[in-house]
Amino acid sequence: MSSPLVPTRRRTLLGAAAFAVLVVLLLLWAKWAPYTARVGELVGSRAWSGSSVVAAAGITPGSGPSLTAGWEFTKVYALAVWKALVAGLVVAAAVQTLLPRRWLLSLLRRRRDTSSALVGGLLSTPSMMCTCCTAPVANALRRSGAPTAGVVAYWLGNPLLNPAVLVFLALVAPWPWAATRLVVGLLVVVAGSALVARVAGGRVPAEAAEQVQDAHDGGPRRFLPVLARTAAWLVPEYLVVVLLVGTFAGWLFPLGESARSWGVLAVLVAVVLGTLLVVPTAGEVPLAQGLATAGFGPAVVGALLIALPAVSLPSAVMVVGALGRRVVGWTVLVVAAGAVVAAGLLSVL
Incomplete structure (x- = not known):
C-alpha cells in the first residue's frame, strides 16, 4: 500500500518545478534578454541613449x-x-500558490535579522525589478509569513543591487558612481533591512496575517484566482498614485539649473524627494547624468543614485498593507540615511 505522503510530495515537487520554470521564463522575457541587449549596445557606444522619464513626459x-x-x-x-x-x-x-511555503520560510527565517536580510538581498539580484514592480512579490513573501528583514531586503535589493544597473553605470558613468551604488546599496539592503526589522517589529499586520494560510490553500488551482485578486487590488492603486506623482512631478523634482546654488539644500531635496518620485529600472541613470552635466555636484548625484531607485511613493503605498506603516516608514528613513551616506561617499571618491 502506497504512502499517502507520496502524492503530497509529488505535488510539492511539481509545484516547485513549475514555479522555477515560470520565474525563469518571465525574467528571461522581461529582464534578462532586454538587459543583455542593452549591455551590448552600451559596450559599443559607452553613452546612455534616451531621456529620463521626467523629461520624456x-x-x-x-x-x-x-x-x-x-x-x-x-x-x-x-x-x-x-x-x-x-x-x-x-x-x-x-509564490503564494506554487512555491512550498515551508521551503520559503526555511530559506528566509534565520536566527539573526542580518542573516535573513542577506538571504533576501541575494534572492533579489536575479529578478532586477524596480521598486514598484517588486512590490507584489514583497507582499506575497510577507503574506507567506516571511520575516521582515528578508522581505524588506528583497524589496530594496531588487533596485539597489540590480547587477544590470551596476554594469550600466560602469559602462556610461565614472567608476565612483558604480562603486558608491554597490557599497551603499549593500549597506542599506543588509544592515538597513536588519535595522528596520529590529526597530519596527517583526509581526505580520493583522490584515495580512489573515491571508497567510488562505493564500497557500488549494495550490495550483488557486493560481489564477490569486493572480486576478492581486492584479485587481494593486494595479488600479498603482496607476492612480503614479498619475498623482506625475501630476506633481515638477514640484517633486525641482532641481532645475537654478538649484545649482542651493548647496546642502540641493542634497537634502535630492534625498527627500528622491524617495517620493518613481522611476523605471535604471531611470536614475539619465537623471543623474543630466544633473551632473548641468553642473550639480557629486553629492546630489550620490544621493539620487540611492534615493531614486530604492523606494517611491507608489511602491510604499503598494506594500503598506502587507508590511505595515511602521516598517514602511522606517524603511524610507533608512533609504534616506543611505542616500546621505552616498552623497558623502561620492563627494570624496
Missing part, C-alpha cells in the same frame, strides 16, 4: 501641477515597466 523641474503632465508621465512610465509589472504580479501569485 515633458515635465520641467519646478513646474506646477498638471493633469496633462501626469497623464503623459503615467504613459511613459507604464510603457517602460509593463513587462516587469506583469512578471511581478505573476511571480507574486506563484
